[in-house]
Amino acid sequence: MRKSCGIHSSSMDRHACIALIRGHIKDEHLIRHCLATGTVMKHAARHLKEDESCWERIGILHDIDFEEIGGDMQRHGAVGADILETEGIDPAEAEVIRRHNHFLHQGAYTQPVEIVLQAADSVSGLVIACGLVKGGNLSDVSVKTITKKSKEKSFAAGCDRERIALVAPVIPLPEFYGIALAGLMEIKEELGLR
Numbered sequence: 635m636r637k638s639c640g641i642h643s644s645s646m647d648r649h650a651c652i653a654l655i656r657g658h659i660k661d662e663h664l665i666r667h668c669l670a671t672g673t674v675m676k677h678a679a680r681h682l683k684e685d686e687s688c689w690e691r692i693g694i695l696h697d698i699d700f701e702e703i704g705g706d707m708q709r710h711g712a713v714g715a716d717i718l719e720t721e722g723i724d725p726a727e728a729e730v731i732r733r734h735n736h737f738l739h740q741g742a743y744t745q746p747v748e749i750v751l752q753a754a755d756s757v758s759g760l761v762i763a764c765g766l767v768k769g770g771n772l773s774d775v776s777v778k779t780i781t782k783k784s785k786e787k788s789f790a791a792g793c794d795r796e797r798i799a800l801v802a803p804v805i806p807l808p809e810f811y812g813i814a815l816a817g818l819m820e821i822k823e824e825l826g827l828r
């Protein structure tokens with residue numbers, strides 16, 4: 635039986651989550667980042683027998699405040715959690731989003747959902763970048779490609795390798811790359827990839 639993460643009937647489905655972020659985020663690149671993080675979270679949850687819908691929702695919604703904070707990273711996460719609580723999201727989920735800002739909460743992650751969110755947030759961009767160097771063909775990307783490219787510091791330099799590595803005690807890294815790739819493959823058209 636899958637574990638619940640305290641979600642009640644007010645939970646939003648994927649469609650509603652996407653509609654909600656579209657109300658707060660105009661940058662299509664950022665929307666894709668949210669969808670990508672969501673699918674990696676969903677697939678990691680499936681692997682860990684956690685609540686897939688809950689983890690996917692947290693992934694999709696985690697950067698909902700990014701345009702609203704106007705670059706003030708001290709407010710990132712907190713503003714998002716406030717928006718989501720107003721929207722009726724489960725407070726436990728909003729709290730994960732509040733704390734995901736690693737500039738403020740680095741080193742304080744203990745729950746698997748928080749640890750995996752750190753890694754999913756960073757690995758999604760890395761895997762997408764691997765797809766882009768293959769001419770947009772995500773199907774041509776393998777775990778070997780991701781492992782190799784992750785070792786090149788200048789490649790997708792904004793994707794923090796240390797945040798990705800946090801996942802290792804929960805899911806070994808090569809396995810996590812495979813999970814991330816499977817997740818992104820599932821929604822590749824939505825990400826503008828093939």
Ligand SMILES: [Fe+2]
Nearest residue numbers: 671696697755
């Ligand atoms: Fe993010």
